[in-house]
Amino acid sequence: MSILKFISLVALSFILMELLSYILHRYIFHGLFWKIHKTHHESSHSLFEMNDLFSLSFSISAIVLMIAGLQENILESIYFPIGLGITIYGILYFIIHDVYTHKRFAKLKTDNRIINIIKKAHQKHHQSAEKIGNEPYGLFLFDYELFSRKLKK
Template sequence: MYILAFIGWLLLGFAGMEIISYLVHRFIFHGLLWEVHRSHHEPTHGSFELNDLFSLFFAGVSVYLMYRGSAAPIESVSFAIGTGIAVYGILYFIIHDLFAHKRFMPFKSDSKVMRLIRYAHQRHHQSIDKEGQEPYGLFLFPYDKYKK
């Protein structure tokens, strides 16, 4: 029974991160913390951007939650949610940084879903203005709207 609860909390951590990512990206990164996030919207990027500090923060939250529940990981809500955040972070890094922005070790994919996510994210970057463009999330957006 613990494993089903663990999977449920893990999925909640993953899905919660997409919702939190959308809200934080939309209202904080493109608001109060625009001076940090702007590095991600500028046309030229180095290996690292000031914006990468946000990823380190969320990774820290994930590690903290997993550490907090490490005594009994399968029984721990904290460990499961932290793992869900970590899974989200890994997929975000692969899809957003490596695939969409071609940072570090870029790769190509023939996956229609991956290409659709990249296209939608490119729409977000069509302007370097603080106001930004939809979509602010990575996975949750109206897929039909972005099909070519």
């Protein structure tokens, strides 16, 4: 596999993770698994919440894929770049969502406009602690123009 194909698989996996996360969050986490996800919408002072089980399952999937990819030539395996794309998504999700937006593990500040727009959009989602939540359900997938205007106000 060429380097270009490898990088393309990583990028595609990252994009598909956001699409999958949006669908799971909207229809499964706010549906069938609401009792678990609800812990994320309630005020809590604990370091961990039941909702972290979802992130753990994505992490395990990524690790399994990367280990499977390491069993063969890394550039010939489709498993490793897919696992890497999921991992990159997970790292960004953790930093932007858990650390910066929810301040769960550390208090970070940034003047980065894009990250602040993402934070504003996610805060909109958390305006309600009800099962039928507010858009946006994705971390990166939302109307940037709308929240960019709200950030200026």
